[in-house]
Amino acid sequence: MKLRHAMVCSSNQNRSMEAHSLLKRQGFDVSSYGTGAHVKLPGPSLREPNVYEFGTPYKHMYDDLRRKDPELYKRNGILPMLKRNSSVKTAPQRWQENAADGCFDVVFTFEEKVFDMVIEDLNNREHKLMKSVLIINLDVKDNHEEAAIGAKLALDLCQELEAVDCWEDAIDDIVAAFEKQHKRKLLYSISFY
Known part of the structure; x- marks a missing residue:
């Protein structure tokens, strides 16, 4: 599966932008958003x-x-x-205001409360396209070192997703292998556009 568009989302400008920067350098079409009020x-x-x-x-x-x-x-x-x-990018963007028209293949969040907000927002939208989107939460501490590690792990997951024909069929195995290799627990959900 070729990921057409990945998105990273967090409550701060460190974790999401570190992942955005790395994924962009690796050739992914990526956007990043915050979820807070400011x-x-x-x-x-x-x-x-x-x-x-x-x-x-x-x-x-x-x-x-x-x-x-x-x-x-x-x-x-x-x-x-x-x-x-x-x-x-020029300026930070807010998920709730800017991602509504997006059609992402995968959305990464870096803390559980943001994961919950993204899922709630997607579930409250009208599902016109019935195109699936994978939402993955990878808990990452909010410091510069952990943000760099989290970005690399998000890249690894994107590459794993790209290596399969259909992520919907392989996601359980990809997550299990990732958790075993990196000793990190992932949350994931599927929603629709």
Whole structure:
């Protein structure tokens, strides 16, 4: 099966964009989305996040944080992350507003609450095309090192899916082999467009 369009979705800009970047470099047609109400980036304290509207260009966020405290945001990895993100796409997009017209073959999420939100959203849509979509959750901690590992694992799964004629027939075996090899539990579901 040739994956025509993969999508990565998370509640932050680190995990989904790391996977987006890697999958894109490997030749996949990929999109990425957030599921929250706003884009929240760490601030000087947990109670003071930097909040931006979806659609705010990554370059604007980068310039804003560089103005506020360049040392802090360089040290905590936010400035390098925003620089990477701006090389992948212009601005973050929200799943609920932008993915409605998409027709993805597979959707990756990196935390269970996002997995549940994506499934709920897909199930609440009118299923006009009756085209199946595979939703896979791979729990990934929200730090730069784990995001890189999660992106590589998402790539491995995409390659496994591409290696079979029909993922619907092979998904149970692919997931079992992945879980055994990587010692990571996956959640997955099938929905429709």
